[in-house]
Amino acid sequence: MGRHCRRTGCRIRKFGRREASSSRRQSGQDRAVPFLIIQENDETGWMEVLRGKNWCRASNDHYCARFEEAWARTLGAKYCVATSCGTTALYTSLNALGVGPGDEVILPPYTFVATLNVILMQHALPVFVDSDRETSQIDAHKIEAKITARTRCLMPVHLGGNPVDLDVVLAVAQKHKLPVIEDACQAHTGAWRQRRVSTLGDLGCFSFQASKNLNSGEGGAILTSDPGLHEFCQSFQDQGRGPAEAFHYARQGSNLRMTEFQAALLLQQLTRLEEQSRVREQNAEYLSRLLREIPGISPARMYEGATRNGYHLYMFRYDPAHFADLPRARFLAALDKEGIPCAGGYTPLNKEPFIKAKLNSRVYRMMYSQPEIDGWEARNECPENDKLCEEAVWFFQEMFIGPRRDMDQIAEAIRKIQKHAGELVRT
Numbered sequence: 001m002g003r004h005c006r007r008t009g010c011r012i013r014k015f016g017r018r019e020a021s022s023s024r025r026q027s028g029q030d031r032a033v034p035f036l037i038i039q040e041n042d043e044t045g046w047m048e049v050l051r052g053k054n055w056c057r058a059s060n061d062h063y064c065a066r067f068e069e070a071w072a073r074t075l076g077a078k079y080c081v082a083t084s085c086g087t088t089a090l091y092t093s094l095n096a097l098g099v100g101p102g103d104e105v106i107l108p109p110y111t112f113v114a115t116l117n118v119i120l121m122q123h124a125l126p127v128f129v130d131s132d133r134e135t136s137q138i139d140a141h142k143i144e145a146k147i148t149a150r151t152r153c154l155m156p157v158h159l160g161g162n163p164v165d166l167d168v169v170l171a172v173a174q175k176h177k178l179p180v181i182e183d184a185c186q187a188h189t190g191a192w193r194q195r196r197v198s199t200l201g202d203l204g205c206f207s208f209q210a211s212k213n214l215n216s217g218e219g220g221a222i223l224t225s226d227p228g229l230h231e232f233c234q235s236f237q238d239q240g241r242g243p244a245e246a247f248h249y250a251r252q253g254s255n256l257r258m259t260e261f262q263a264a265l266l267l268q269q270l271t272r273l274e275e276q277s278r279v280r281e282q283n284a285e286y287l288s289r290l291l292r293e294i295p296g297i298s299p300a301r302m303y304e305g306a307t308r309n310g311y312h313l314y315m316f317r318y319d320p321a322h323f324a325d326l327p328r329a330r331f332l333a334a335l336d337k338e339g340i341p342c343a344g345g346y347t348p349l350n351k352e353p354f355i356k357a358k359l360n361s362r363v364y365r366m367m368y369s370q371p372e373i374d375g376w377e378a379r380n381e382c383p384e385n386d387k388l389c390e391e392a393v394w395f396f397q398e399m400f401i402g403p404r405r406d407m408d409q410i411a412e413a414i415r416k417i418q419k420h421a422g423e424l425v426r427t
């Protein structure tokens, strides 16, 4: 039997609640993961590596190689390179494309900070393209206007698992002869016109960090079907080694390797990804039907070509005008009281003060002119994204692998908050 919220009378059922601070909940990162399903095969895989005593792929490369093969096959790419995390997958990909100082890279402002950080790590200039509020994705129709002679690559993000408009992105990329890195870190089962995201651009990157739909605590992967890019990434993540000898180096690289433990866990988790994803999709689609009936709640739309949504996040926009002007923060708090985990999502990444500090650093001032640095802020305004950051509400992937009645409960909680919004505003 669940408790009932005193204010709205709604039944409270805990969705595997997490012990996270509100700032962490805001970002959706670093949450405790009590919901995580651990099965016998996970333990078997883990113990095999432990007992085998070859924990590093450099000395064994059994589980990492098997995972790479399995993940490439699952997605329909020729090659996969496992990495230590999603950030290093993106970092390796930028290096593979030769992105460096003086180059511009196009990205969305509605993404996790890692997408930006890797561009700054290369001393390249991030160029933000505004969001499409209806989908919470980059507005692909606005990309072309941001391309200059210095643009070196496009880095769209399939945020929350919802594919970006790849028809438009790829057409612009082709027209301007620009490579595409798909940040699919949140989109393990997303698909565009029946093809899995990460396989349509030149390179596609995943994260297997603890919050992700496919999880090994930390972990990442790069997908490509280009043998040259594959060779580069494989070598770069292993200190630039060549394929043959331990102490022969084809190039400068780094240690960005996945461990055998991570790969063994992923191989086991992979056996249930498809089944869990189907349940998530059914639940999310059902919830969208319920929420579309509630005035002031607008679930993120999918583009016509998006044939599958990975639903790492379930995103919708909240309009206080239909809730007696109850501010979003109070709406989130009321949902939380009803036992529904939720977050307000990202803040505008293009407005992060650390970007300006970085652009004014010694290296950047050597690479870019002062007017270029001073004009960066105005060039990167994203007014639609500013609104999105104020109105977004997120639910998390683990809330969608339970029974359908969980969705009814979410909708019921929102309806009741709406009904009692006038009272909530006055208290």
Ligand SMILES: Cc1ncc(COP(=O)(O)O)c(C=O)c1O
Pocket (backbone or CB within 6 Å): 085, 086, 087, 088, 111, 112, 114, 115, 157, 183, 185, 186, 206, 207, 208, 209, 218, 219, 220
């Ligand atoms: C969109 C996006 N890109 C990149 C990353 C970085 O992945 P990782 O945390 O595995 O380094 C994440 C992780 O949450 C992400 O959500």
